[in-house]
Amino acid sequence: MKANTDVSEHLADEVARLDKQRAAAQAEAERAAQRLEELGSRREALAPGPLTTAADEGGHARPLAALVAALDEEAATVSRTRTLAQDAVRGIEQLIVNAQVRQREEEKRLARERFEALCTERYTLDGEAEEAIAGLAEVLERLEKLHAEQVRAASDAGDPSAAQHDPSGTVEPWLARRLRRWLADGSLERYDAPLAELDHLARKPGADDED
Numbered sequence: 001m002k003a004n005t006d007v008s009e010h011l012a013d014e015v016a017r018l019d020k021q022r023a024a025a026q027a028e029a030e031r032a033a034q035r036l037e038e039l040g041s042r043r044e045a046l047a048p049g050p051l052t053t054a055a056d057e058g059g060h061a062r063p064l065a066a067l068v069a070a071l072d073e074e075a076a077t078v079s080r081t082r083t084l085a086q087d088a089v090r091g092i093e094q095l096i097v098n099a100q101v102r103q104r105e106e107e108k109r110l111a112r113e114r115f116e117a118l119c120t121e122r123y124t125l126d127g128e129a130e131e132a133i134a135g136l137a138e139v140l141e142r143l144e145k146l147h148a149e150q151v152r153a154a155s156d157a158g159d160p161s162a163a164q165h166d167p168s169g170t171v172e173p174w175l176a177r178r179l180r181r182w183l184a185d186g187s188l189e190r191y192d193a194p195l196a197e198l199d200h201l202a203r204k205p206g207a208d209d210e211d
Contacts, residue, residue, distance in 0.1 A: 011106055015096060018096045046068050
């Protein structure tokens with residue numbers, strides 16, 4: 001599981017790295033666009049006109065033409081830089097999308113593995129529940145046998161009233177109360193007491209001595 005987590009973390013780091021590269025390329029494209037605006041404004045201010053033609057006779061137009069050419073050359077260079085930066089942004093964005101897709105798929109795969117592990121853990125818990133129920137059922141069966149012996153003993157002693165206290169009449173609502181989260185609710189508050197206290201035929205060891 002640790003190796004799988006490392007893969008997911010690596011993909012997250014890759015997305016973060018690409019995002020920084022995209023931000024840098026975007027900033028470069030924006031700087032180039034701003035520089036192109038500046039150059040365009042300067043070029044427009046130096047655009048040839050009637051005054052330039054007249055000045056040409058005095059020999060002043062050539063330096064101006066050279067400056068305009070230099071501005072045009074720089075503008076062309078900056079324009080290529082902007083184009084390259086914009087292309088880089090688009091390329092990096094595609095890489096980010098691809099990395100994010102891989103990251104999501106890896107996260108899904110890890111979630112599926114986690115789900116399968118939880119299913120295995122749940123199977124184990126279900127087995128524990130079965131063991132607990134089996135143990136409880138065994139105790140209740142012993143209780144039934146003990147009740148039958150008590151009824152016979154009470155009958156032999158001339159007291160038939162013990163037969164009226166069938167443990168099933170107490171055990172059923174007692175179980176329902178204890179397991180109310182998983183069973184339909186009812187007015188079973190009185191069964192919150194321990195089963196030994198609810199069972200009329202049960203006696204705490206030494207209780208007669210306390211009396």
